[in-house]
Amino acid sequence: MIQEHTIGRIVDIKENGEAVIHAALPNLNHALDRLYDKVEIILPDGRRISPDQRRKCYAIIKEISDFVNGRHEADDIEETKEIMKWDFLLSRFESQERKLFSLSSVDVTTARNFIDYLIEFCVKNDVPMRISPLEYCEDISKYLYACMVNKKCCICGKPADLHHVQSVGSQGYRDKINHIGLDALPLCRVHHEESHTKGQKDFMETYHLQPVKIDKKIAKIYKLNTKE
Numbered sequence: 443m444i445q446e447h448t449i450g451r452i453v454d455i456k457e458n459g460e461a462v463i464h465a466a467l468p469n470l471n472h473a474l475d476r477l478y479d480k481v482e483i484i485l486p487d488g489r490r491i492s493p494d495q496r497r498k499c500y501a502i503i504k505e506i507s508d509f510v511n512g513r514h515e516a517d518d519i520e521e522t523k524e525i526m527k528w529d530f531l532l533s534r535f536e537s538q539e540r541k542l543f544s545l546s547s548v549d550v551t552t553a554r555n556f557i558d559y560l561i562e563f564c565v566k567n568d569v570p571m572r573i574s575p576l577e578y579c580e581d582i583s584k585y586l587y588a589c590m591v592n593k594k595c596c597i598c599g600k601p602a603d604l605h606h607v608q609s610v611g612s613q614g615y616r617d618k619i620n621h622i623g624l625d626a627l628p629l630c631r632v633h634h635e636e637s638h639t640k641g642q643k644d645f646m647e648t649y650h651l652q653p654v655k656i657d658k659k660i661a662k663i664y665k666l667n668t669k670e
Contacts, residue, residue, distance in 0.1 A: 487549035495553040502560040554580040595630035602628035621666040625653030
């Protein structure tokens with residue numbers, strides 16, 4: 443498919459949610475020949491990265507650099523940063539958005555997605571972190587899901603088992619029920635025990651957690667029943 447791209451500007455937003463956009467056509471003859479009548483619109487975030495987001499990015503990148511290189515040199519950190527940025531861009535499906543960015547001026551949405559990507563990378567590759575990833579999360583649901591599918595405790599990062607948030611009865615009953623849609627968390631033995639000692643509600647509030655809904659992927663990983 444032949445596509446042309448242009449930059450437009452929103453000049454008005456109506457009460458019904460419609461936007462009026464002014465954009466110059468790259469080539470008027472092409473527009474006439476190809477009978478353009480539809481456009482694809484990408485809405486870039488106009489906000490710039492916050493100081494807190496920038497701090498999170500560099501803190502996680504330093505952890506990755508230390509893990510990969512075994513040392514804490516400025517050149518190693520810079521190289522790791524560029525590698526992670528390119529890998530992040532290549533992992534995205536939106537080819538139009540694959541533009542190299544700077545952590546000094548990138549938009550808030552891209553920064554948020556980059557932080558989530560860095561955390562998921564650490565979870566998948568057993569990168570030790572001095573501070574719990576919970577402190578860095580921009581989207582806690584993405585982090586918890588990454589921990590779930592990689593069998594990592596969402597609090598300390600140690601090997602984890604699936605912990606049902608709501609009671610599902612005895613082991614024999616658990617083997618028979620359909621687990622799809624049930625709430626769960628990936629917890630190591632220590633934090634699993636803590637959840638029972640504190641009580642579910644206090645435990646969730648202490649660590650600012652939210653349950654993950656078991657889907658088919660999670661059920662397959664933990665060998666859970668999905669049939670009625």
